[in-house]
Amino acid sequence: MKNSRRKFLSSVSMLAATTALPLEAFAFNASKKLSVVLVGTGIRGITFWGKRLIDQYSDIIEFVGLSDINPSRLAYAKTYIGTSCPTFSDFEEMVKTTRPDLVIVTTKDSTHHQFIIKGLEMGCDVLTEKPLTTDETKCQSILEAERKSKKNLIVGFNYRWSPYATKIKELLMNKTIGNLVSVDFNWYLNTYHGASYFRRWHGNMNSSGSLWVHKATHHFDLLNWWINSEPEEVFAYGDLEFYGKNGPFRGDNCRSCQHSSNCDFHWDINQDKFMKALYVDHEHEDGYIRDNCLFREDIDIYDKMSAQVKYTDNTTLNYSLTTYSPFEGWRVAFNGTKGRIEASQDIPYLKESTISEAEKHQKEMTQTDQEDLSFESIIVHPLWQPHQTLAVPMEKNGHGGGDKRLQDKIFRTSDIDDPYGRTAGIRDGAMSILIGIAARRSIENKKTIQISELTDLKPRKQRS
Template identity: 55%
Template sequence: MKRRDFLTTTAGVAAGASLLSSPVGAAVAGQKKKRLAMVGTGVRGIGFWGKRVVDNYSDIVEFVALCDINPGRLELAKSYMDVKCPVYTDFDKMMDEAKPDMVIVTTVDATHHEYIIRAMELGADVLTEKPMTTDEVKCQAILDAEKRTGKKCTVGFNYRYATLPTAIKEQLVKKPFGEITSVDFHWYLNVYHGASYFRRWHGERDKGGTLWVHKATHHFDLLNWLIDSDPVEVVAYGALEHYGKNNKFRGANCRNCAYTDKCDYFWDITKDKHSMDLYVKNEKYDGYIRDNCLWREEVDIYDKMSAQIRYANNVIVNYSLTTYSPYEGWRIAFNGKEGRIESWEDIPWRRQEKINQAQLHAAEMNQSGGDATRYDEIFMMKNFDRDYDILKVEAARGGHGGGDSRLQDKIFRDPNMADPYKHSAGTRDGAMSCLIGIAARKSIEEKRPVKIEELTDIVPHPTRGV
């Protein structure tokens, strides 16, 4: 076999150029700034949707209110984001007094629907963190509210905007190997990032809906977008075999534990000033423990997950999520009738440089960039051909492969910018992604295949359209 290398950057492709290069320009003189309010002031809210928006878009948007059940976190959020807006613990009062144009929802997943629906009822558009919600009843209620109120709900899916997924999308649209028949998609969370879900509220299904919904909704949205079809049926397996009650010892939390010398997962929150200020100092208000024991009995989500997903265009997906891998990354492959497209990210033996696994997720969430000369790769090989192609895609700086910046540019800087591959995600996208996870959870609990049309009134379409 011979390898043929081709250098490509998605920003250089005409169809995607306007999307993947940041739009320029500021507010038109005299133009009124969009009024933003945020409900939920955890680390994701005040960092990604808070400070980052203030730093990059203050010429066109302004925060007019912050809301949370925790008054201590509210004051910290106000200082951290460097805003002077009023803060509220009463959502309806905030809406009545602040009158925002858009409400950003970054609360605990299980409560997203409450604020999405109420915000639309009170006249505001909504931007919600993924997942849109955690069960089919709440999902249908959101869809109904959007139709009833005429307001718009956008779901913050950033992976779509990353350079590598966009480059894969560009290849799939060309159909170099005919129709895609099946997909293999495997996501690996390392022992640092994976474990963090089990010490947080995400480890309890009544709050996060399990990682089938909270985490995998990212992946399912990518699949729906790349395959360009709707899911119709899910068969899944899963178990809790590592975290939670499976360990022989457990403590109150990492700060108050007699087993720190023998627990490989010990996390010293006292060395993280931001977490201490945001969470530990404010535990007294709502009782939320950020460094909870991941071996606690209350953990009731799955830590190993596998599913088969059948799509309306007859594509079959084999998906898995691992929560205690020695490394973090993912692999995806698209099998066509005439060949195969395959790609990967952060797989150690595919990277020349060594990756600090303990700091990998933190660096991404902090928006720090990597080596600007690093390239991701897309493998392409035609059946019966002894040669294969490797397309090199320049790895973008910043969080989620540069997707974070492009997502926010599209939402705040230029909502009408060209979007040839339909990166923007609305309620239907949010629903179809979380419904796969909801169906997977139901499949495990009821030991049967679950059809997507059982869950809401959405009718799956064979083709979503580019």
């Protein structure tokens, strides 16, 4: 147990992506398990950062507190996670009472900064779900808080850890196509998954920062890591043309809507036992409705997005995000001085799938260690030569197998060197959201936005 806990705390230092800290910088009693508190008991919090930690790492971790503003959902979360720890409505009281080693933040995006900053100020290391935060002012406050605290902040990026994404990184690291010149990246959200964002608080700019931040932070982190450079400037377009006020009709929520018989997007949350137990049964406490109408008029985020990003090494990125595609998947193409790499996932006319469009997101979010392997292709096309097709192992569960590999790196294998540099810290979290924030500002101001103008974090040409 002593060695396992030391390995974890060492990994916190590495994941922070700052200067390496000696183990002596962490105040802990090595004879005890790592003490953890969780704030925010939504679906990601209680599953991936809750129940899975109990199931897989209970020999080195113990929950000492859970916090949420919704008391009845908090009680449900405690039972679901399988912990006997106390619960708190007040975050500061929880930290003062339990004195945890690690705070895990899984609240609404726009409140991440509150708990990150307070956790650091109160002497805790902090792990936050993506995105780091929702605007440049909050980002700057987080950066300053981490510097002052001498504690560490890590961001739970998981896409880097999927075997498929790692293979792309390997090919680029090995200069398979020479020096990188440009990248084209297109992400397609289907009418099940894409629509779900517009039912929730994510549909309001003040809560999510728009999908430029909440969703695209995943994509921009992957791209920053693959390209191995940092963004310098961004120009973007975006609009709301499908959801929100554009709908043909609207109701209070899906379950009671008078248009349910003729709405293609109708979803009865009461038919999903888990979602009903986690959300519907507790909405009387705080008024949070999980199945809001996705055509309500107060939606103010974009449902179509396109951006150009110039990196400090002169690589250019063409990016788009579609939120009402007939299928869920993505494509990426890398152009280099010696050829081209093409990769894609779940494009239905390229490979027959056994998973329906309705099931795709559920499969991605499923937390299970049972292998569900398939093989996906990556095309490598050198200049002047025939293309090669590489068959790469691929998992569907847990974000392409990235979820479990991320947690294993943190808690089990932190002492093993990672040649692909998949660990991500505060700088990575900031650079990923700053692209999305810059895209928003570009749309608002109709001009190119310099990343260096947003915070005091200046882009570097290449990670050290």
